[in-house]
Amino acid sequence: MREEIKLILLGSISNRTEEEEMLFEKILKQKLDWAWITGQLIRHRLNGNFYSCMTKKQRGYIIDKVRQTFDMLSCCYEACNRINLDFIQQLFEKCNKADIPVAGLKGVIFNTTIYPLSSRKSNDVDVLVREKDLSVFDQIMCEMGFIQSLDGGRSEASKKDKIIQRMNHHDLVPYFKRIELPYMDCIKVDVNFQFDTNENEITDQILSDGLQIYKGNGYEVQGLVWQNHLSHLCVHFYREASNSLWTSTARDVDLYKLVDIQNTFRTYSREELINWVNSVQNYSLNKQCYFTLYYLNQFYPCKTYSEVMNLIEPTDLSFISEVRISGENRVEERKTNFFDQTFNMDYGTNFLDFDLSRVF
Numbered sequence: 001m002r003e004e005i006k007l008i009l010l011g012s013i014s015n016r017t018e019e020e021e022m023l024f025e026k027i028l029k030q031k032l033d034w035a036w037i038t039g040q041l042i043r044h045r046l047n048g049n050f051y052s053c054m055t056k057k058q059r060g061y062i063i064d065k066v067r068q069t070f071d072m073l074s075c076c077y078e079a080c081n082r083i084n085l086d087f088i089q090q091l092f093e094k095c096n097k098a099d100i101p102v103a104g105l106k107g108v109i110f111n112t113t114i115y116p117l118s119s120r121k122s123n124d125v126d127v128l129v130r131e132k133d134l135s136v137f138d139q140i141m142c143e144m145g146f147i148q149s150l151d152g153g154r155s156e157a158s159k160k161d162k163i164i165q166r167m168n169h170h171d172l173v174p175y176f177k178r179i180e181l182p183y184m185d186c187i188k189v190d191v192n193f194q195f196d197t198n199e200n201e202i203t204d205q206i207l208s209d210g211l212q213i214y215k216g217n218g219y220e221v222q223g224l225v226w227q228n229h230l231s232h233l234c235v236h237f238y239r240e241a242s243n244s245l246w247t248s249t250a251r252d253v254d255l256y257k258l259v260d261i262q263n264t265f266r267t268y269s270r271e272e273l274i275n276w277v278n279s280v281q282n283y284s285l286n287k288q289c290y291f292t293l294y295y296l297n298q299f300y301p302c303k304t305y306s307e308v309m310n311l312i313e314p315t316d317l318s319f320i321s322e323v324r325i326s327g328e329n330r331v332e333e334r335k336t337n338f339f340d341q342t343f344n345m346d347y348g349t350n351f352l353d354f355d356l357s358r359v360f
Contacts, residue, residue, distance in 0.1 A: 044255035
C-alpha cells in the first residue's frame with residue numbers, strides 16, 4: 001500500500017490512539033505526493049475529516065493555498081451542519097408532539113457523536129419514518145415550508161412522480177426548502193420508510209426498539225438505538241455498493257462512507273460488537289453486515305471485525321462481488337478490485353450519461 005493511502009486512511013480517523021498518531025506523524029514527515037493526496041481527499045469528501053483531525057503543527061505540511069482552501073471549506077461545513085441540526089431539532093419536536101417516532105440517520109448522528117461540525121457538510125438530512133405515519137409527517141413538513149421536489153426545491157413534484165418514487169424506490173421524493181445562502185441553497189430531507197427490503201420488512205420492529213438521544217456539539221438528536229444504528233450503516237452501504245444505480249457513477253467507492261462506519265464502530269468495545277451480533281441475526285441482516293465488514297476490513301484491518309464476520313458468515317458468499325443491474329433482473333461481477341477502484345480516478349467516462357448498466 002502506498003504511503004499516501006496510509007496517510008489518508010489514518011488521517012481520516014477521529015480520536016486516533018497514541019500508536020496511530022505516531023504512525024501518522026512518521027508518514028507525514030516523508031516526501032509525499034500532496035497533489036495526489038489533495039485530489040483524493042476532495043474526491044472522497046474527506047478533506048474536512050483529515051484537516052480537523054490534524055494539529056496546528058501537522059497542518060503545516062499542507063501547502064499554504066491548499067490549507068486556506070481547507071480552512072474556508074471547513075467553515076462552510078460547520079455553517080451548513082448547524083442549519084441542518086437546528087432544523088432537525090425542530091422537526092423532532094413537532095413529530096414527537098404528533099406522537100410519531102422519527103429517527104435521524106447517518107449525518108445528524110455523526111455530527112453529534114464522532115465529528116466536529118467542521119469535518120464534513122451533510123448534503124441532506126436522512127430520517128426513518130413508519131410508512132403508516134407518512135401522511136402526518138408530510139403535513140408537518142409542509143407546515144415547515146418544505147415541498148417534495150425533483151429539481152432542488154424550485155417546483156413541486158407531480159403526484160405521478162411521487163407515486164413512482166414510492167413504489168419503485170421505497171422512499172419518497174426528497175423534501176426541499178430553499179434558503180438561498182451562498183454556501184447552501186436549500187435544506188434537503190431524504191425520507192426512508194423501509195429499513196431494509198420488501199423481503200425483510202422490519203421497519204416497525206426497528207422503531208419499536210425505541211429511539212436513543214445522541215448529544216454533542218451543543219445539539220441533541222434522536223436516532224435508532226445504537227445496535228440498529230450500526231446495522232443501518234451496514235444496510236445502507238450494502239445497498240449502494242451492490243447496485244448499478246451507484247456503481248455506474250463510482251459512488252459505491254466513495255471512501256467517506258467506510259470512514260464514517262470505521263469511526264462509528266471504533267467507539268464501541270469488542271464486547272459490545274460481539275453482542276451486536278444478536279441484533280444482526282435477530283433481524284436477518286447477516287449478509288448486509290458481513291458484506292460491509294468484509295470491505296471495511298480491507299481498509300481498516302481489525303481482529304474484532306474478523307471475529308464478528310465469523311459469527312455472522314452466510315453460507316453462500318457469492319454476493320460479495322455481485323452488482324445488481326438497476327431495472328434488470330440480473331447481476332454482474334465487479335470488474336475491478338474494490339480497494340484499487342476506490343483510489344482510481346482514471347475514468348474517461350462522462351457521468352452525466354447515467355448509464356445504469358455500467359459496472360467498474
